[in-house]
Amino acid sequence: MYRxxxxxxxxVETLLESGEIFRYGKAGECDQFEADWGKRLGDVQVRMTTSGTAALYCALIGLKVGPGDSVIVPSCTYMATALAVVAAGAMPIIAEVDESITLSPEDVERKIAPHTKAIIPVHMWGLPCNMDALMDIAEKRxxxxxxxxxxxxxxxxxxxxLGxxxxxxxxxxxxxxxxxxxxGGAxxxxxxxxxxxxxxxxxCCSYYxxxxxxxxxxxxxxxxxxxTEISGAILNAQLERIDEMLDRMRGHKRTLTKVGEDAGLTSITNNCLDCECGTHVGFxxxxxxxxxxxxxxxSELKGRAFLPIDTGRHVYTRWDPIMRKQGAHHPALDPFNLPQNKALNIEYSMDMCPESLxxxxxxxxIGMHPDNDREKIDELADAIRESAHVVNSPHAQPTTK
Ligand SMILES: Cc1ncc(COP(=O)(O)O)c(C=O)c1O
Structure with a gap:
């Protein structure tokens, strides 16, 4: 989804020619990215990491999450979200998603417990969570x-x-x-x-x-x-592209969402159609x-469409290390075995989030792509109109183009 x-x-060539490829060397590519990304997000501090999983783990440690704490995660996210909680020594509580395919504030309200230290809203597939509701609950609780x-x-x-x-x-x-x-991550x-x-x-030597x-x-x-500085250099160039790229996909998404709705389809709930990433159109x-x-x-008409339920490790039923409570390489280090965590009595089952399933x-x-041109969007619009016909649903009325 990138360019x-x-x-x-x-x-990268300039960086390599300088020979300054150490993160804390003279080139300052990571420093620059951290400063620019922080400024964009509005005066937060940014620490680059080797991956998103590492970023989640470090943030949880930053938030002082550890044994005896639970952290609410949505039933639909890449399993690294839940694994990072376990890596920090805490217990994930798995909550439902709603029709926005993101964390359900109602289920968070239901599942939040005295031992809950944090919640992790996941802006899955570029779709923002209902942050107003989630921040209200977090503040209240x-x-x-x-x-x-x-x-x-x-x-x-x-x-x-977002973030x-x-x-x-x-x-x-x-x-x-x-x-x-x-x-990479941050x-x-x-x-x-x-x-x-x-x-x-x-x-481990950050203070040095x-x-x-x-x-x-x-x-x-x-x-x-x-x-690495190489990541920093690439991301500094990527930062120049992101706005134009997302604006383009957002515009395409608005067009195709309207085409689907005019054809009688029901859109997934969009918590902020104007600001989200526009990487996926959803019905x-x-x-x-x-x-x-x-x-x-x-798909027959050349679009890239999928059902979230089919995306393997993005659905809690496929998070094997969580469902089997295999939290570490050694039983003595396994958060699932720690007395502080056992006392929380958190259990997992395949049918624990029926609304999500x-x-x-x-x-x-339907996946969007920044390289989609007018012709491709027209093609996708036709595909959506035609596909709406094949659906035997009260929502889907036959349409004429
Ligand atoms: C929602 C979500 N969380 C966390 C991650 C982990 O990121 P990484 O693969 O960079 O470790 C991913 C990556 O696919 C993700 O999609």
């Missing part, structure tokens, strides 16, 4: 919010940047994301202490490279998820049969 080309090659914006880099919600609304945010820059350096926070603790988790961060009482054993059907018929016909089986997402 890449000469600007990235040139920037005294829990922290970590936005997983790994799939929503550059997207917004009611005029604010900057909660107490911390995490981004992925892997190959499939809106901005990419092949692999966590952000406006809270100095969250940022510093997360930075220790991200780089950043003397300002030298506070011996706040040190603990971290690892190394340090980003919801009254039955799985109709959703499958629609997706099949779109129903919604994810009735929704269809």
């Amino acid at each position: 890449i080309g000469q600007p990235e090659s040139k920037r 005294g829990v922290k919010v970590l936005e997983d914006a790994c799939q929503a880099v550059g997207g917004g919600y009611k005029g604010r940047e 900057s609304i909660g107490h911390a945010g995490a981004f992925s820059f892997n190959y499939f994301k809106n901005m990419t350096s092949g692999e 966590f952000v926070s406006a809270d100095e202490s969250v940022f510093r603790r997360g930075s220790v988790a991200a780089d 490279w950043n003397p300002d961060e030298h506070r011996p009482d706040e040190q603990f054993a971290g690892l190394n998820f340090r980003a 919801i059907f009254d039955s799985e049969k109709n959703a499958r018929a629609f997706a099949k016909r779109i 129903d919604i994810l089986s009735r929704a269809v997402l």
Whole structure:
């Protein structure tokens, strides 16, 4: 879902010629990206990491999440969201998604417990969560919010940047994301202490490279998820492209959403159609049969359509290490075995989120691409109109073009 080309090659070439490829060397590519990304998000501090998973983990450590805490995650997200919670020593609680295919505020209200330390709204497939409702609940119940914006880099919600609304945010820059350096990530926070603790988790020697961060009482054993200058250089070039690219896809999404609705289809709930990433157009059907018929016909007509339920590790039923409670490489280190966590009595079962399984089986997402031109959008519009015909649904009236 990204664009890449000469600007990235040139920037990396210049960097390689300088020989300054260490993160804390003279080239300053990562420093620049962290400063620019932070400015864009609105004065948060940014720490680049090696991946989105590492970014989530570091942010959780920053938020002081650990054994004896639970963290609410949605039933539909890449399993790294839940695994990061376990890596931090805490227990994920899996909550329903609603018809926006993002975390259901109602289910968060139901499932939030005295031991809940944080919730992780995930802006899945570039679709923003209902952040107003989730932030209200978090404030009322005294829990922290970590936005997983790994799939929503550059997207917004009611005029604010995704990842900057909660107490911390995490981004992925892997190959499939809106901005990419092949692999990579970053966590952000406006809270100095969250940022510093997360930075220790991200780089066991962070205070050595950043003397300002030298506070011996706040040190603990971290690892190394340090980003490379090569990633920094690529991302600095990617940052120049993101707005034009997302604006384009948002425009395409608005057009195709209207085409579908005019053809009698029901859109998934869009929490902020104007600001989101526009990477996926979504419709919801009254039955799985109709959703499958629609997706099949779109695919035959050259669109890229899929049902979220079919996306493997994005649905909780396929998060094997969580469902089997295999939380670490060694039983003594396994958070599922810790007495503080056992006392929380958190259990998982395949049918624990029935509303999600129903919604994810009735929704269809159509992938957008920044290189789609007018002709391709017209083709997709025709495909949506035609596919609406094959759906035997009260929502889908036959249409004439
Ligand atoms: C929602 C979500 N969270 C977290 C991640 C983890 O990111 P990474 O693959 O960079 O570790 C991903 C990546 O696919 C993701 O989609």
